[in-house]
Amino acid sequence: MDAGNLEQALDLGAWIGRKQAFGGMAGRCSAADAHCLATLRETKGYKGFGLTWEEFCSARLGISRAQADRTIRMLEEFGETYFYLTGLVSIAPADYRRIAGAVSADGVEHAGERIPIVPQNAARLAGAVENLKQQARLALPAPEPAATPAATPAAQPAAAKLIEDPVWPAIDRLQDVVGELERRLADGPGRLNLSVLMTVLGGTSERLGRLHRNLRA
Numbered sequence: 001m002d003a004g005n006l007e008q009a010l011d012l013g014a015w016i017g018r019k020q021a022f023g024g025m026a027g028r029c030s031a032a033d034a035h036c037l038a039t040l041r042e043t044k045g046y047k048g049f050g051l052t053w054e055e056f057c058s059a060r061l062g063i064s065r066a067q068a069d070r071t072i073r074m075l076e077e078f079g080e081t082y083f084y085l086t087g088l089v090s091i092a093p094a095d096y097r098r099i100a101g102a103v104s105a106d107g108v109e110h111a112g113e114r115i116p117i118v119p120q121n122a123a124r125l126a127g128a129v130e131n132l133k134q135q136a137r138l139a140l141p142a143p144e145p146a147a148t149p150a151a152t153p154a155a156q157p158a159a160a161k162l163i164e165d166p167v168w169p170a171i172d173r174l175q176d177v178v179g180e181l182e183r184r185l186a187d188g189p190g191r192l193n194l195s196v197l198m199t200v201l202g203g204t205s206e207r208l209g210r211l212h213r214n215l216r217a
Contacts, residue, residue, distance in 0.1 A: 029071050030087060031080035038072045066187045073186075081105050081117070088122045089129050094179035098136035099129065108132075137175045 029037075040046055046056035054065040061068065074082055074093060081103055082096060096103075107114040110128035115121050 029083060031075070031083040034071050034075040034080075034083055037068050038075055041068070041072060070186060084117045085125070085129075088117065088119060089126045091129055091133070092179055092183065094182050095129075095133050095136075099132040102132055137171070 040056075041053060044053075046053055046060075049056060049060065051059060053068075057063050057065045057068045078093075078096065078100065085091065085103060085108070086096070102109045107116040108125055108128050109115075110132060115124050115128055117125065
């Protein structure tokens with residue numbers, strides 16, 4: 001083994017040891033971890049262990065190939081900032097995708113301020129992310145400035161009244177279910193019968209379409 005390959009093997013071994021020491025990669029993954037995974041898969045560094053990519057993920061990292069590939073996709077789609085934020089705030093990829101416009105390397109834009117993505121801001125970031133998620137799910141604009149004291153309840157923005165409508169909890173649940181389906185089906189139907197799955201999704205789509213048409217009528 002030449003010096004270059006030896007150094008690479010030592011670096012890889014150190015990284016694997018670090019991940020195993022912290023209980024594997026079942027928990028949250030850092031941007032550095034995602035880059036390591038991407039490099040391993042791209043350069044086929046796992047072959048040095050005499051394993052396939054799937055075998056390497058399972059035997060050496062304690063995760064499935066699907067989970068490793070999903071982590072790499074998150075890096076490719078969202079960049080490092082996704083991992084910085086999710087290291088502090090729990091947020092599903094589907095929800096992150098909805099609020100990505102408010103997230104940058106400089107922080108999270110919310111209520112006219114930019115909150116840096118650093119550990120000491122974890123509580124503020126969690127509140128901002130939750131508020132942004134709700135705005136995105138309800139497809140409402142950012143909250144209007146507070147009404148003046150002279151304003152009457154009848155003059156309050158229509159958006160505030162809509163939020164109180166009992167239909168919104170159902171819409172929230174619908175968004176949650178759709179988000180979970182997106183995550184679970186990201187790598188295909190798995191053991192599900194594809195024709196049955198397509199039938200169920202088609203029927204659901206038709207029912208939602210009927211609701212949409214009725215609302216427009």
